[in-house]
Amino acid sequence: MxxxxxxxxxxxxxxxxxxxxxxxYALIFKATSVVNFAQGEVMMLISYMAFSIASSWSLPFWSLLGVCVVLSGVVGLLIERIFIRPMLGQDVFSTVMVTIGMAVMIRAVVVLIWGADPMVLPTDIGDSGVEFGMVFLYTAQIYAIGFLAVCVFGMWAFLRFSRMGVAMRATAARETTALLMGINVTRVYALAWAIAAVIAGVSGVLLGTIYGLGPDMWTQGLRAFPAVILGGLDSVFGAAISGILIGVLENLSEGYIGHGLKEISGFLVILVVLMIRPYGLFGTPEIERV
Amino acid sequence: MNWFLKGALSAALLTVGSVSATAEPGVTDDMIVLGAVDPLTGPPSLLGKAHSLSLKVWQEDVNARGGINGRKVKIVFEDDGYVPSRSLQSLKKMVDVDDIFGLIGTSGSSQLAAMMPLIDEIGLPSINSMAVNSRHFNPPLNSLFVVGPTYCQEIAAGMTYLVEELGLKDEKYAIAFQDDEFGDDVRCGYLQGVEKYGLNNVLELEFKRGQKDFSAEMLKARAAGVTVLISGGVVAEHSTLLKEAAKNRMKITFLGAHSAHLTPVQALAGSAGDGFYAADYVPALNSLEVTGVAKFMELANTYLSESEVKSLNRYALSGFAGASMFEHAMTQCGEDLTRTCVIEKLQNLNGFETDGLLGPVTFGEGVRHAPTAVMVLQSNAKDSTFSIVSERMEVD
Structure with a gap:
């Protein structure tokens, strides 16, 4: 046991x-119908930026995180303004291709600026952790759990109660109608990209604190992809829950079976689930996948 | 006039004929051009940069000493980004455009494999002092010389130390290895050690290269009661395994191949990076008691910038030793420097000493691999150094 x-x-x-x-992933898809294949790369970019900040100024962890939240928001807005907004009105597939191009570009930029060597993200929480009975968790892991809870609750409240959240849902439901109702759709899109970048940035800082930085960090974005498919591409809450499910499933499959099953268990589950519920566990049935 | 023209033409032809008969590619009266392909970008640039910097140090040092038989050395560096097709492309460029005489940087294992047909075709004297794989010398190429043991030989020697010196015979052994050629080679050494000493092999964990999370793997090892773990992961994977073991409060002895003998491994592992063992065939950069290391570091401090010195690691020592061997062979050839002569002189190396950077190097007729003796190093994470804890052990 x-x-x-x-x-x-x-x-x-x-x-x-x-x-x-x-x-x-889910937030951007919900608001814009675009799958952002550069989500893992954005996470990596922010974590490297955090490295530069942490190396230049010895900020306490929370201050570093605060700076990164602002920085991530700016990065998200810039990405939306420079790469995504010119694609408005274009085929969704073209925009998805832009995100793929962006992903490749970010990978190259990271190596160009910071080099390809693995590095330590110097934060003051480092290897510290807390023991809960037989379980030891790094401080960054505890923060990650807390941040996910905050994000889930925050996103639920935002989408349910705030004007902008309701506007985002309306835009996701039908963009043309939202426009006719006076919703500033471009602002909704920009906000979605900014929030997604903030979530990616914080997860990048936490991931970097636990495992260090490396130019292959972006692959975590790929590993998270089954979660968002399982949860439903347009379900922010579903992605969060499914992420945990996939993580647990990977560990149990490795722990009890092994033989590399960890690598494919997430994908096996989504194959099975999608056969029964093609729109994912928590998704809306009308989703068009790309 | 007719006689004069004929005479002039004959003289010109004779001159051209004699030049083409003696001139070697990359060799002029005052210069020898050599090539080096290294991964200077991409994830393994940690290795490539250090290797190329050591060649730069060697070049400056040789030239400061007056060159080789009066000829200065110039090295052309090419970055292959650790992509085999780019390695071959780089070599072609160096052969066709830069007209190199020999190759003293051969990038990674697969990268060299991609270049081998061309090396063999033109008989290019080449020395591999960076990534050793049995494919490089089995079957041997006449002009390719490989220095250092394979990972398999390294790990097998490291396990000899664990059993014979540390007395870890009755422990529970396990291996975690990545799903590539490197991982397979480490596993080869592990299985040799297990078989040789009849060790209790309780677990073999294969993982995907680049994996970040090893929690399940290390919990599995804990459940199996593993007390000695052989790590077949490179920098980040090795350090994460160490961290997970510490996190799970496991008292475990770690042994890695020479890829674990790098300061980023210690840095990434934090306090968990203290005390692990690495089997290697070169000493640590901080082993200044070794003449070759002290000499190299002195030269490095002379010819490299402060930031470049910081980029050095064990690949710099192996690279410098390889270049020294090449220098020895070229010097032995005298003024009449030819590729054939250098190959012959390299082949004749017998117990060649590199001031302790490597164990004695020996090649021979049809023998193109010198599996130099292995030592075991122990990590001191607090001051980012490694200590030599064993004598050099000959490999099988």
Whole structure:
């Protein structure tokens, strides 16, 4: 039983990272119908920026995170303004291709600026952690769990109660009608990209604190992709829950079966789930996938 | 007039004939041009940069000493980004455009494999002092010389140390290895050690290269009661395994191949990076008691910038040793420097010493691999150094 609990808890701790990245995918899709294939790369970019900030000024972790939140928002807005807005009115597929191009470009820029060597993200929480009985969790892992909870609740409240959140849902439901109702659709899009970048940025800082930085960090974006498919491409909440499910499933499959099943277990599950619920566990049935 | 023209023409032809008969590519009266292909960008640039910097140090040093038999050395560096097709492209460019005489930087294992047909075709004297794989010398190419043991040989020697010196015979052994050629080679050494000493192999964990999270793997190892883990991961994977073991409060002895003998491994692992072992065939950069290391560091501090010195690691020592061997062979050839002669002189190396950078190097007729002796190093994470904890061990 102890073994099962340990596998589950450690699965949750990696799953929350998948969940956070997945939320970014889902939010952008919900608002713009675009799958942003550069979500993992945005996460990597912000974590490297955090490295430069942390190396230049010895900021406490929370201050560093605060700076990164602002920075991520700006990066998200810039991406939307420079790469995505010119694509408005174009085929969704073309915009998706732009995100793929952006992903490749960000990878190259990261290597160009920071080099390809693995690096430590110097934060003051470092290797510290807390022991809960037989389970030890790094401080950054605990923060990640807390941040996911805050994000889920925050996004629910935002989409449910705020004017902008309602506008975002309206835009997601039918863009033309939203425009006719006086909603500033471009602002909605910009906000979606900014929020997604903030979530990616925070998860990048936390991931970098736990595992260090490397130019292959973006692959975590790919690993989080099954989560967002499982949850439903347009379900921000579903992505968060599914991220945890995938993390736990990966750990249990490795712990009890092994033989590389960890790598494919997430994809196996989405194959099965999509056969029964093609729109994911929490998604809306009318989704058009690309 | 007719006689004069005929005479002039004959003299000109004779001159051209004699030049083409003696001139070697990349060799002029005052210069020898050599080539080096290294991964200077991409994830393995950590290795490539250090290797190329050591060649730069060697070039400056040789030239400051007056060159080789009066000829200065010039190295043309090419970055292959660790992509085999680019390695071959770089070599073609160096052969056709830069007209190199020999190759002293051969990038990674697969990268060299991609270049081997061309090396063999033109008989280019080449020395591989960076990534050793049995494909490089089995079957041997006449002009390609490989220095250093394979990962398989390294790990097997490291396990000899664990069992014979540390007395870890009755422990529970496991291996975590990545799903590529490197991982397979490490596993080869592990299985040799297990078989040789009849060790208790309780777990073999294969993981995907680039994997970040090892929580399930290390929990599995804990459940199996593993006390000795052989790591077949490179920098980030190795350090994450160490961190996970520490996180799970596992008292475990770690042994890695020479890819673990890097300061970023210590830095990424934090306090968990203290005490692990690495099997290597070159000493640590901080082993200044070794003459070759002290000499190299002195030269590095003379010819490299402060930031370049910081980029050095164990690949700089192996690169410098390889270049020294090439220098020895070229010097032995005298003024009449030819590729054939250098190949012959390299082949004749017998117990060649590199001031302790490598164990004695020996090649021979049809022998193009010198699996130099291995030592075990231990990590001191607090001051980012490694200590030599074993004598050099000959490999099988």
């Amino acid at each position: 102890d073994y099962f609990i340990l596998l589950t808890v450690s699965g949750i701790s990696i799953g929350v990272i998948y969940g956070l990245i997945g939320m970014g």
